[in-house]
Amino acid sequence: QVQLVESGGGLVQAGGSLRLSCAASGRTFSTYAMGWFRQAPGKEREFVAAISWSRGSTSYADSVKGRFTASRENAKNTVYLQMNSLKPEDTAVYYCAADTRAYRSGSVYGNRYDYWGQGTQVTVSS
Secondary structure, eight states: OOOEEEEOOEEEETTOOEEEEEEEOOTTGGGOEEEEEEEOTTSOOEEEEEEOTTSSOEEEOTTTTTTEEEEEEGGGTEEEEEEOSOOGGGOEEEEEEEEOSTTOOOOSOGGGOOEEOOOEEEEEEO
């Protein structure tokens, strides 16, 4: 069983920055691919970013490319999502997810992840 706890959400003005954290339980965290997804009111959940188990490979949705950066600190069992140049359309609940099948690169598909956090709200005002 893996538990994921997100933090770092909040209210920020357009153009501002936030850093989300996701702390994970599990002794083999370094072997998990991790993903970030978001869901805005009335919309479907969408992929934001993924980071491979090795920390060397990341992928991003086109809508956040160049503004968001995913990273991980395996010694702390934590992944991060640095969000810069935030826009009102980034407003959503952000979720981290873990693919605990070892040594994966990370996927844009939510059904490839087997554990999810509870989410953290990000609100960007115009």
